Amino acid sequence: MNRPRLQVKGAVFGERMLFADRLLTVRPEDLIPDITRALGNDPDAFEWRIDYLEGYTDPDTSLICGYAKKLAELAGDIPIIFTPRHPDEKGVQAIDDDAKFALIEAVAATGTMGLFDIERRYGRERISRLLDTVHSGGARLIISHHDFDQTHTAQELYDMILELQSWGADIVKFIGRAHNVHEFVSLIDMVIAGREKEEITVPLILGAGSDMGPVMRVFGEFMCNDLTFVDSYEEEFPRHLHINDIRRLRELVLGK
Numbered sequence: 001m002n003r004p005r006l007q008v009k010g011a012v013f014g015e016r017m018l019f020a021d022r023l024l025t026v027r028p029e030d031l032i033p034d035i036t037r038a039l040g041n042d043p044d045a046f047e048w049r050i051d052y053l054e055g056y057t058d059p060d061t062s063l064i065c066g067y068a069k070k071l072a073e074l075a076g077d078i079p080i081i082f083t084p085r086h087p088d089e090k091g092v093q094a095i096d097d098d099a100k101f102a103l104i105e106a107v108a109a110t111g112t113m114g115l116f117d118i119e120r121r122y123g124r125e126r127i128s129r130l131l132d133t134v135h136s137g138g139a140r141l142i143i144s145h146h147d148f149d150q151t152h153t154a155q156e157l158y159d160m161i162l163e164l165q166s167w168g169a170d171i172v173k174f175i176g177r178a179h180n181v182h183e184f185v186s187l188i189d190m191v192i193a194g195r196e197k198e199e200i201t202v203p204l205i206l207g208a209g210s211d212m213g214p215v216m217r218v219f220g221e222f223m224c225n226d227l228t229f230v231d232s233y234e235e236e237f238p239r240h241l242h243i244n245d246i247r248r249l250r251e252l253v254l255g256k
Contacts, residue, residue: 002195003226006170006203008114008140010077011044013171013203017221018044019230019243020081023071024052031067035074041232041243045114046071047081050103051091056084059099061106072112079114081142082107086119089146097122101130108137117173120145120160124167131168142205144173152176154186158194165202171226175207191224203227217241218249 005014021043025034035046048071050056050064071080084100085091095103104116116134118127120143127143134141143164152160157174164172194200203226207216217228218241230243 002198004195004201004203006140008045009079011079011114013226017225018227019246020045020047020227021232021243022047022049022229024049024231026052026054028053028055028063028067032070032074035071038232039074039078043078043230043232043243045079045081045227046075047083047117047229048113049083049085049092051083051085051087051093051095056093057095059095059103061103064103065106065110068107068110068112080112081115081117082113083117085117085146086121088121089119089144090148101126104130105133108134108139111137111139113137113139115140115142115171117142117144119143120164127167140170141168142171142173143167143169144205145176146174147176150176152183154183154190157187158190161191161194161200161204165200169202171203171205173205173207175205188223195224214241218246219253 003014005012007013011018021038021041023031023034023038023046025031038046053064068082082104084095084103087094104118107113108116116139118130118141127141131141145160145164157176160174161172191200191204204224205227206220206223206225207228216223216225217230220228228246230241230246232243
């Protein structure tokens, strides 16, 4: 399978499916202990879900930029994805759009994050301006779309991947539902063919908001997924499997 490659700090997309451990920290003072604990699981990346953080709705930009520097220093060559998820796409807290973009721009200017995640809902023109800001800070941009309500045909999903790629996405992310398993498999066939024809030239983060979700998290690289999100929290979010459980399942089935 022809897999587009992209290096972000020490993580290389396209060699295998990468594991991104999610930081779901609520209290700012817990950020350092949380990433220190998570480092013990040796993830390929971190996703800092900033929408979980207290004060996010009226952010103290200097405080968040300060923590961004501290987290990046601890993470070293492990890239951090800065994700302010919109409430309509399973985000935790709402923030004014202008405040959200101002926060992203301020954090990007620190040069500490490896990637930023922004939703397709903001449109090509605004995302294009953000892309320049993110790149100037040495980071990469994930353009994402999360739809847990509507179902889509394989062709609709494939067209969306091409659309976001054309907007300049360094990585395209789609989490949602196909009409059925047949449509999902058809999408994978289309992506494989699209990569061979070099229609799709960026890494993909694909997820199924259905019973296929856990399968994608464990064996996603065989279904064109280049990164999956995992947890190192023991008791929460059972659909986000623990990173060590995923590794053990892969070892049992794949021998690696």
